[in-house]
Amino acid sequence: MHDAPEVLGAGRVGRPHGLDGSFYVTGARPRLLTLGTVVLVAGRDAAIVRRAGTDERPIVRLEGIDDRSGAEELRGLELAVHAPEAPVLGEGEWWAHELEGCEVFDRERHVGTVTRLIELPSCEALEVRTPEGAEPLLVPMVKDAIRSVEVARGRIEVDLDFLGLEERAPAPDPGTPKRSGR
Numbered sequence: 001m002h003d004a005p006e007v008l009g010a011g012r013v014g015r016p017h018g019l020d021g022s023f024y025v026t027g028a029r030p031r032l033l034t035l036g037t038v039v040l041v042a043g044r045d046a047a048i049v050r051r052a053g054t055d056e057r058p059i060v061r062l063e064g065i066d067d068r069s070g071a072e073e074l075r076g077l078e079l080a081v082h083a084p085e086a087p088v089l090g091e092g093e094w095w096a097h098e099l100e101g102c103e104v105f106d107r108e109r110h111v112g113t114v115t116r117l118i119e120l121p122s123c124e125a126l127e128v129r130t131p132e133g134a135e136p137l138l139v140p141m142v143k144d145a146i147r148s149v150e151v152a153r154g155r156i157e158v159d160l161d162f163l164g165l166e167e168r169a170p171a172p173d174p175g176t177p178k179r180s181g182r
Contacts (some may be wrong), residue, residue: 007080008032010039011058021065022050025079030055031089032081032133040080059064098151104128104139106160111138114156126156139163 010032014024025033032039035051039062046062053059065071089095096117104111104126112130118138128137139145141160147157 007015007040007082008086008097009077010081011078013041013071013074013077015075016050016068017059018054019068020061021067021071022052022059023071024053025058025060028055028058030058031057031087033060033079033165034087038079041074041077059139065098066106093138094151098133099126099149099156102149102151102154102156104156104158106158109160111158111160117141137165 009027009029011025011028014026016023031047033051035048036046037048039048043060046064048060049063050061051058061071062074065074086095099114102114104114110131112128114126115129115136115138116127118125118127120140122140124139124141126139128139130137142163145158147159151157
């Protein structure tokens with residue numbers, strides 16, 4: 001597993017919104033963009049003094065950025081939150097860095113290693129590098145696909161049968177006569 005990062009990426013400064021220094025955040029992690037949160041941008045810390053928009057298209061304004069040109073100067077820069085300041089997640093929730101590097105199993109069968117967490121339109125998914133080096137396997141982070149996550153052990157249990165990937169017995173020969181129930 002990877003060591004915990006010092007900062008968690010919260011998104012990037014997008015285009016300005018209005019004249020007061022507010023801007024859209026692209027690639028946002030909404031949980032990290034709450035009013036009062038201190039973010040690191042351009043090598044300095046600044047508190048979020050305005051939070052509007054939606055989780056999909058958040059709008060924020062940082063202390064010390066009071067006009068459109070100030071927001072424009074930050075455009076494209078990464079916003080980050082110091083890891084110790086990140087909100088505590090609820091049971092059954094993990095930050096991406098906690099899952100990266102975990103070994104994935106279906107019972108005793110080793111499936112591979114988590115390389116990253118991907119945000120899909122309907123859910124998040126684990127990208128798993130298989131030992132065979134084939135195309136990465138995507139495992140949706142849903143209850144039916146994930147049996148258990150033990151971050152401390154670096155182990156994630158999945159259900160390959162649910163994913164339609166369990167090796168199945170060969171189909172019967174179509175020339176074989178069927179037995180009747182008589």
